[in-house]
Amino acid sequence: MSFSNIFFAAICLLCSLSFGAIAIWAFKSKNPIHFWSGSTVNPEEITNIPAYNRANGLMWLIYTVCMVMIGIVSLFNIIIGVILLVIICAPGTIALIIAYNVIYKKYRSTSTTHKISDSTAKTPKAVIIAIIGFVLIIFVLVGTMEYYGLKNPVVNILDNSIQIKAMYGVNIDFSEITNISLIEKSMDNIGAGTRTDGYGGFGETLKGNFESDINGKTLLFVQSKTSPTIKIERIEKKDVYISLRNSTNTEQLYRELISAIPLK
Secondary structure, three states: OOHHHHHHHHHHHHHHHHHHHHHHHHHHOOOOOOOOOOOOOOHHHEOOHHHHHHHHHHHHHHHHHHHHHHHHHHHHOHHHHHHHHHHHHOHHHHHHHHHHHHHHHHHEOOOOOOOOOHHHHHHHHHHHHHHHHHHHHHHHHHHHHHHHHHOOOEEEEOOOEEEEEOOOOEEEEHHHEEEEEEEOOOHHHHOOOEEEEEEOOOOOEEEEEEEEOOOEEEEEEEEOOOOOEEEEEEOOOOEEEEOOOOHHHHHHHHHHHHHHOOOO
C-alpha cells in the first residue's frame, strides 16, 4: 500500500475518533445531549433521558464504525475510500439529521412547548456549508493526486544520470546501470506483481515499488497494458521499468537512452 493510501486512511481514522467521542459522551451523559452546535436540550424536553442518550450514542457509534471501515478500505483502494467518504459526508449527514429528529420526536415531552432560538435555527445551514466545503476539499486533493499519478513520467538524460520526474520519481546514476533493454511486452505480460508502496489508481498507470516472484523487487513507471517496455537493470538496486502511453514515444526514449548512456 502506498503513502497516499495510508495518509487518507489516517485522516478517516482521526475523524472517527471525534465521532466516537460524541458517542461515548452520549452514553455517559446524565443530561440530554444536543445535536446542533450552539443549541441545548433542556431536561424537561425529554421524557426518558437515559434512553434518549443511548439512542443518540448508538447513532453516533454506527457513524463512527462506518468511518473506521472507510479508513480500512482506503488502505487497499483509495478510490473506493473517497467515494464512500463523499457518501458518508453528504447523504450520510442528512441521514444523521433525519435519525436525530426521529429520536428527538420519540422522546420529546408533549407537556411543554419550546421555542428554537434564531442562532439554533441557523445552524443546519452552516453545517451544510461546512459539509460541502469538506467534500470539495477531498475532491480537490484526490483529483490533484490522480492528475499527478496518471501523468506520463518525465525522463531527462543529464550528464551523468537519468532523472525520472514522477510520483515515486528517482535519479539513476550512469555508473549503476548494467543494461538497458526494450521488451516487446506490456508490464501485465512481464508480470507487475504486487504493489508494496506505489500508485495504482484509475486506468492502467502503475508507479512506485512492486514485487513479484518472477522479477523480484522493481520500480515501475508504466502503462500496464502498453508495449513495449523499457527495462533498466542496476547494480544491487531495483530494476526500473518504463512504458509511456504512446508506444512510439517509448521506443524514441529507448533510442535516446542507449545512445547517451555508456554501458559496461
